[in-house]
Amino acid sequence: MEVGAPDYLAGERQTAEFDVESMKVTWAGSRHALEVSDRMARLVASDPVFRKDNRVMLSRKELFKNTLRKAAHAWKRIVELRLTEEEASRVRFFVDEPAFTDLHWGMFVPAIKGQGTEEQQQKWLPLAYKMQIIGCYAQTELGHGSNVQGLETTATFDPKTDEFIIHSPTLTSSKWWPGGLGKVSTHAVAYARLIVDGQEHGVHGFIVQLRSLDDHMPLPGITVGDIGMKFGSGAYNSMDNGVLRFDNVRIPRDQMLMRVLQVTREGKVIQSDVPRQLIYGTMVFVRQTIVADASCALSRAVCIATRYSAVRRQFGSQNGGPETQVIDYKTQQSRLFPLLASAYAFRFVSEWLKSLYTDVTEKLQRGEFSTLPEAHACTAGLKSITTSATADAIEECRKLCGGHGYLANSGLPELFAVYVPACTYEGDNTVLLLQVARFLVKTVSQLGSGKVPVGTTAYMGRARHLIQCKSNVQSAEDWLNPQVVVEAFEARSLRMSVACAENLAKFPNPEEGFAQLAADLVEAAAAHCQLIVVTKFFEKLQQDIPGKGVKKQLQILSSVYALYILHKHLGDFLSTGSITPKQGALANDQLRSLYSKIRPNAVALVDAFNYTDHYLSSVLGRYDGNVYPTLYEEAWKDPLNDSVVPDGYQEYIRPLLKQQIRNARL
Numbered sequence: 001m002e003v004g005a006p007d008y009l010a011g012e013r014q015t016a017e018f019d020v021e022s023m024k025v026t027w028a029g030s031r032h033a034l035e036v037s038d039r040m041a042r043l044v045a046s047d048p049v050f051r052k053d054n055r056v057m058l059s060r061k062e063l064f065k066n067t068l069r070k071a072a073h074a075w076k077r078i079v080e081l082r083l084t085e086e087e088a089s090r091v092r093f094f095v096d097e098p099a100f101t102d103l104h105w106g107m108f109v110p111a112i113k114g115q116g117t118e119e120q121q122q123k124w125l126p127l128a129y130k131m132q133i134i135g136c137y138a139q140t141e142l143g144h145g146s147n148v149q150g151l152e153t154t155a156t157f158d159p160k161t162d163e164f165i166i167h168s169p170t171l172t173s174s175k176w177w178p179g180g181l182g183k184v185s186t187h188a189v190a191y192a193r194l195i196v197d198g199q200e201h202g203v204h205g206f207i208v209q210l211r212s213l214d215d216h217m218p219l220p221g222i223t224v225g226d227i228g229m230k231f232g233s234g235a236y237n238s239m240d241n242g243v244l245r246f247d248n249v250r251i252p253r254d255q256m257l258m259r260v261l262q263v264t265r266e267g268k269v270i271q272s273d274v275p276r277q278l279i280y281g282t283m284v285f286v287r288q289t290i291v292a293d294a295s296c297a298l299s300r301a302v303c304i305a306t307r308y309s310a311v312r313r314q315f316g317s318q319n320g321g322p323e324t325q326v327i328d329y330k331t332q333q334s335r336l337f338p339l340l341a342s343a344y345a346f347r348f349v350s351e352w353l354k355s356l357y358t359d360v361t362e363k364l365q366r367g368e369f370s371t372l373p374e375a376h377a378c379t380a381g382l383k384s385i386t387t388s389a390t391a392d393a394i395e396e397c398r399k400l401c402g403g404h405g406y407l408a409n410s411g412l413p414e415l416f417a418v419y420v421p422a423c424t425y426e427g428d429n430t431v432l433l434l435q436v437a438r439f440l441v442k443t444v445s446q447l448g449s450g451k452v453p454v455g456t457t458a459y460m461g462r463a464r465h466l467i468q469c470k471s472n473v474q475s476a477e478d479w480l481n482p483q484v485v486v487e488a489f490e491a492r493s494l495r496m497s498v499a500c501a502e503n504l505a506k507f508p509n510p511e512e513g514f515a516q517l518a519a520d521l522v523e524a525a526a527a528h529c530q531l532i533v534v535t536k537f538f539e540k541l542q543q544d545i546p547g548k549g550v551k552k553q554l555q556i557l558s559s560v561y562a563l564y565i566l567h568k569h570l571g572d573f574l575s576t577g578s579i580t581p582k583q584g585a586l587a588n589d590q591l592r593s594l595y596s597k598i599r600p601n602a603v604a605l606v607d608a609f610n611y612t613d614h615y616l617s618s619v620l621g622r623y624d625g626n627v628y629p630t631l632y633e634e635a636w637k638d639p640l641n642d643s644v645v646p647d648g649y650q651e652y653i654r655p656l657l658k659q660q661i662r663n664a665r666l
């Protein structure tokens with residue numbers, strides 16, 4: 001905010017009962033992370049190349065070119081200022097525009113790191129790190145996305161020339177969707193069925209050069225282009241999601257990523273001791289980052305809706321005094337505050353997930369693979385529930401802002417359009433929950449065998465207790481006890497998984513049973529993932545959290561998150577007998593009282609996200625709350641208002657009016 005400018009939300013900030021600066025540190029993860037984030041946010045906001053206010057007005061071609069300009073400029077600044085990887089990734093975050101670089105850094109590089117041999121990494125990574133080659137992740141095809149084993153592109157080994165022949169045998173085998181592919185990437189990690197000596201060996205990744213490094217023209221045998229406009233006007237259209245066909249394209253044998261499986265010069269296929277699933281490792285990595293992204297997108301929407309709800313007044317004027325701030329309506333609070341609590345919940349679960357991922361990656365390097373299934377289940381499940389909740393929440397925030405939320409300059413329509421594909425990419429959310437369900441059913445089926453469940457399924461080891469325990473909640477206050485809450489969530493989750501396992505056992509064919517019970521399995525998986533989020537929030541509170549009143553606020557938010565989920569899924573809790581209807585009603589009483597505790601802190605709690613006005617790009621979410629004059633000014637900047645009489649008047653309006661006059665005279 002400019003020095004000396006009026007702060008229309010000052011009153012809201014004065015009622016805060018905690019130290020906002022300390023909360024900023026907790027949200028960012030550390031003082032260092034906050035400092036880096038703050039510095040990079042300002043760097044981006046002060047650079048005219050990174051302006052975004054005109055984005056929705058640009059044509060696709062202009063938008064795309066502008067994105068190329070921004071990406072090139074960001075890279076120039078990263079190199080000039082010798083930014084660290086952490087700083088560079090914050091620059092990307094604040095530039096706030098999907099671009100080919102996301103796939104280059106986020107998937108192409110990790111795919112080579114995770115699936116390439118040491119030699120392959122040494123050859124390709126330095127080129128990628130300097131952006132002397134630009135890569136994408138070309139897995140999905142026109143005919144298959146979720147079913148990776150169903151991909152049709154082939155990679156046939158030719159022992160005569162020591163090459164693989166990459167081919168698209170059908171229309172449906174055309175690569176379709178990869179970001180960065182359409183217009184920019186020079187290379188791809190392309191996934192194809194490996195065929196050696198007429199035998200198939202599953203789907204593997206191959207580094208394929210697509211375009212000339214001299215003139216950017218597609219290489220012989222490559223047909224490549226953009227797949228067309230996507231949802232929304234600006235949004236994800238800054239990305240060149242592409243189509244790609246291979247016509248018997250030859251690549252050297254050493255361009256197959258061979259950490260999992262090797263093909264020798266003689267055409268021998270050697271399986272290493274690394275599990276096949278590591279081929280899916282890049283997706284595990286990205287799913288983990290998507291959980292952190294969910295907390296960012298959600299907190300951004302909530303920040304806009306909270307500030308605006310404090311500015312906006314409707315009804316309730318007494319004796320000519322001001323009307324009621326809409327944030328004071330209990331309905332507004334019950335719609336908004338759970339989303340605020342969810343933003344914090346997703347933030348902390350993403351921190352935990354990152355540490356789990358780092359731990360599993362270190363173990364994989366040492367040849368320990370036992371924790372891979374849990375990492376897969378956690379990343380898939382948390383990616384699924386956090387992105388679904390965030391997409392719904394952004395839309396809810398738009399509605400919370402009434403009519404003005406529908407204006408592009410509220411920032412919410414664009415945020416929704418750009419965010420919502422997260423429910424689909426990196427694995428459709430339902431498909432991913434079914435993966436979690438498989439993991440849970442397997443864990444339940446092994447309970448009798450003496451195998452002790454660990455990690456996020458450790459609670460299943462107490463199945464005997466959880467299957468019959470009764471919650472001892474007697475008052476609304478009791479719901480503030482984390483142990484009580486966790487036990488109710490554990491009982492609900494375990495009972496849902498056990499019920500699925502029991503029903504599955506009734507089918508002679510387990511796969512048929514899995515297909516028939518899929519809807520129940522998805523619900524059981526979601527219940528397990530919600531338990532993880534709740535538990536990790538409570539565990540966060542066991543840590544030392546400095547700053548006046550900060551822990552107290554987080555305690556309130558953790559209870560709001562847990563009781564909101566309980567209230568929303570009350571049917572599960574009741575049908576599994578995890579709690580009684582009376583206890584469900586007490587939880588709701590507690591929730592109402594918690595909303596009142598959040599109310600004086602609401603604006604400060606969103607200030608703690610430390611978002612600049614540039615990043616928020618929302619008139620409604622401005623830090624200073626100066627909404628109405630800005631909305632008014634912005635309206636006049638619309639190109640339609642360039643002339644008082646619109647273009648088209650002479651051709652289309654005037655004749656109409658004249659005709660009416662003529663008709664009236666008749």
Ligand SMILES: CCCCCCCCCC/C=C\CCCCC/C=C/C(=O)SCCNC(=O)CCNC(=O)[C@H](O)C(C)(C)COP(=O)(O)OP(=O)(O)OC[C@H]1O[C@@H](n2cnc3c(N)ncnc32)[C@H](O)[C@@H]1OP(=O)(O)O
Nearest residue numbers: 088089092102105106145146147148277280376425426427
């Ligand atoms: C310097 C500058 C810095 C700048 C920094 C910028 C950084 C930017 C960062 C941005 C990051 C990212 C940008 C995001 C953009 C997103 C773009 C989108 C990309 C994509 O969408 S890529 C394509 C994604 N596709 C999918 O997700 C497909 C989903 N399908 C699948 O995953 C699988 O096919 C499946 C799991 C659904 C089924 O596979 P299948 O082989 O048939 O499996 P099953 O038979 O069911 O299972 C076999 C066993 O394997 C286990 N399994 C399955 N998956 C995994 C896994 N991933 N890991 C480990 N194990 C796995 C499964 O559990 C079974 O095990 P079991 O046999 O039961 O023990």
Ligand SMILES: Cc1cc2nc3c(=O)[nH]c(=O)nc-3n(C[C@H](O)[C@H](O)[C@H](O)COP(=O)(O)OP(=O)(O)OC[C@H]3O[C@@H](n4cnc5c(N)ncnc54)[C@H](O)[C@@H]3O)c2cc1C
Nearest residue numbers: 137138139140144145146177178179421424425426427430
């Ligand atoms: C913006 C965007 C960017 C993308 N970027 C990339 C990229 O860079 N690289 C890349 O390779 N791919 C990319 N993709 C593709 C993406 O990964 C796939 O679209 C995604 O994995 C979903 O697969 P699908 O499209 O085949 O959906 P489908 O599987 O066809 O889903 C259609 C419907 O069928 C349901 N369904 C499917 N299978 C089952 C099942 N077994 N049980 C129950 N229901 C089922 C789903 O729930 C869904 O409702 C991108 C997609 C988008 C939208």
